[in-house]
Amino acid sequence: MDVRTTRTALVAATAVALSAALVAPAVAAPAGTGNGHGHGHAATRAAAEAVVEAGVPGVTVTARDGRGTWSATPGVGRIGTGKPRSADDRYRVGSITKTFVATVLLQLEAEGRLSLDDRVEKWLPGLVRGNGHDGRRITLRQLLNHTSGVSDYTADPGFVRDHFMKDGFFAHRYDTKKPRDLVAVAMRHEPEFAPGARWSYSNTNYVLAGLVVEKATGNPYGTEVERRIIRPLRLTATSVPGTRVTVPRPSSRAYGKLAETATGPTYDVTELNPSIAYAAGEMISDSKDLDRFYTALLRGRLLPREQLNEMTTTVPAFANIRYGLGLMRVELSCGVTVWGHGGGIHGSVSDVAVTRDGRHALALNLNGDWAGGTEGVVEAEFCGKAAGATGAGAGVTAVGRLHRDTP
Numbered sequence: 001m002d003v004r005t006t007r008t009a010l011v012a013a014t015a016v017a018l019s020a021a022l023v024a025p026a027v028a029a030p031a032g033t034g035n036g037h038g039h040g041h042a043a044t045r046a047a048a049e050a051v052v053e054a055g056v057p058g059v060t061v062t063a064r065d066g067r068g069t070w071s072a073t074p075g076v077g078r079i080g081t082g083k084p085r086s087a088d089d090r091y092r093v094g095s096i097t098k099t100f101v102a103t104v105l106l107q108l109e110a111e112g113r114l115s116l117d118d119r120v121e122k123w124l125p126g127l128v129r130g131n132g133h134d135g136r137r138i139t140l141r142q143l144l145n146h147t148s149g150v151s152d153y154t155a156d157p158g159f160v161r162d163h164f165m166k167d168g169f170f171a172h173r174y175d176t177k178k179p180r181d182l183v184a185v186a187m188r189h190e191p192e193f194a195p196g197a198r199w200s201y202s203n204t205n206y207v208l209a210g211l212v213v214e215k216a217t218g219n220p221y222g223t224e225v226e227r228r229i230i231r232p233l234r235l236t237a238t239s240v241p242g243t244r245v246t247v248p249r250p251s252s253r254a255y256g257k258l259a260e261t262a263t264g265p266t267y268d269v270t271e272l273n274p275s276i277a278y279a280a281g282e283m284i285s286d287s288k289d290l291d292r293f294y295t296a297l298l299r300g301r302l303l304p305r306e307q308l309n310e311m312t313t314t315v316p317a318f319a320n321i322r323y324g325l326g327l328m329r330v331e332l333s334c335g336v337t338v339w340g341h342g343g344g345i346h347g348s349v350s351d352v353a354v355t356r357d358g359r360h361a362l363a364l365n366l367n368g369d370w371a372g373g374t375e376g377v378v379e380a381e382f383c384g385k386a387a388g389a390t391g392a393g394a395g396v397t398a399v400g401r402l403h404r405d406t407p
Contacts, residue, residue: 041070047380048364049074055262055371057255058085061364062287063381064295069288077252077367079266090237090251090286091365092274093350094343097283098206102144102326103297104213104224106307114216116141116310116325120148123212127180130187138195140212143205144325145315149193152202153185163276166258166267169346173271176243179207179278199315199323203280206326210279221279233296237286245271247284254347255368262370269347281345290352290363294340297327299358312339312356334383344369353378 041063048059051074058075071087108114120128120135120143128135133150142148153159162168186204193200210221217224222240230238239248247254247270256269274282285293300308314322314329322329330353331337340352349366351374362381364374379385 041072041381043380043384044362044377045072045074047377048072050376051075051366051373056366056368058252058367059364059377060085060087060089060091060252060287061362061377062087062291063360063362064288064291065360069291071287075367079253079255079268083252085252085367086250088237088250088286088288089365090248090284091350091367092247092254092281092345092348093283093285093290093365094277094281094345094348095203095206096285096290096341096343096350096352097277097279097281098326098343099294099297099341100225100229100283100326101206101209101213101221101279102311103302104221104228105140105144105209106303106311106325107228108213108216109310110304110307114140114212116144120208120212123215124208127183127211128187128208131190133187133191140209141310141325142195143209143212145199145323146201146205146317147196147199147315148202148205149191149195149197149200150202150204150208151186151189151191152200153182153204153207156185156188159185164258164346165260169258169267169269169272173269174245174273175276176273177275177278179211179275182207182276182278183211199317201317201323203277206280207278213279225283229293229302233289233292233301235285235289235293237284238289238293239284241274241282241284243273243275245273252367256347257370258346266368266370272346274345277345281343287363287365290350291354291361294352294354294363295358295361298339298354298356332379332383334379336382338378338382342374349374351378353382355382 044063048061051059056075057079058077060073062069062071073085073087075085077083077085109116116139118140120138124135128138138148162172183204213221213224222242225240253268254270255266257264258267296302303311311325311327314324317323320331327339328341329337329339338353338355340354342351347367347369349369352363354361362378364377
């Protein structure tokens, strides 16, 4: 499998997650439209149940609006036992980590400790070099909005073989990877394009962003996330695991196919060393915490107005999706715009969507990574009905999917 083939799988995966859980700064649904504005959550429940019918073991979904908090947990948390999922399940959130990291970098900018127009070379001298890469030409802003052109290390064929295919996963699931080693994998390949020329999702961007946080503060990025976001917002289910291979309880098991197809045996992939994701996607949370985080972010509790405006300044990504700084804006089929992010890692697919005013939030997780999509659930919650097939994303497997929303 060559890099281009792998990246095709990544693009498909990203398109699904982005179109499902992005949250944008736009208009809340007008009165009388959307489940969060007087229509209950029956359509959302039905859409979540349809994801289970499409083959995912279980779903946990939590919505918050002016009437309170609502949750549903169709399916199972452990195959073969009938054990249900819980609204309090903790799960690996994959690329949702990126919003936390971008928030920290924007806080550092607000404090005058760095500028988003700084070149990567200033903070990480000599690291982004090789095969046409040049950190002297790439800004921190371009890392955060994926316009850097830096190659994605998760698209490297050897990385895919060793971490996403069955034999490689079971041989290396507990290995510790250093972030600079992940960058070195990306440097083996040419850039996707010249810095700023266009948009292309690359997990390497956020590995670099995490290293910049470390350089600017003298602390691991996870320490800064905990100090600046997790503790102030009292996100009791949220953590940066580092090299911890287990998911804290309460939690369900996570399942994957570890193959290029969505057929074949199903494997329990719950335990893994998340250092393969680092600041691009290692975090753990639950749906209530994610609703709280994105709501606080969009309401200005974490960033001054100037930095929040920077975060919500977007570039085109896909047809109805634009990407800001670690934050995605999606226009749904009914015209409602939401902001948020999608994320995936072995056995776990997650999405968050929030209206720009923070009054309506949705977060969900699937504990299987091979079939079914989340976009139908998001459409149902905000539009009152699912748009298109609920199984969008079926056939997108663990190949190259460190994060499901990774094109």
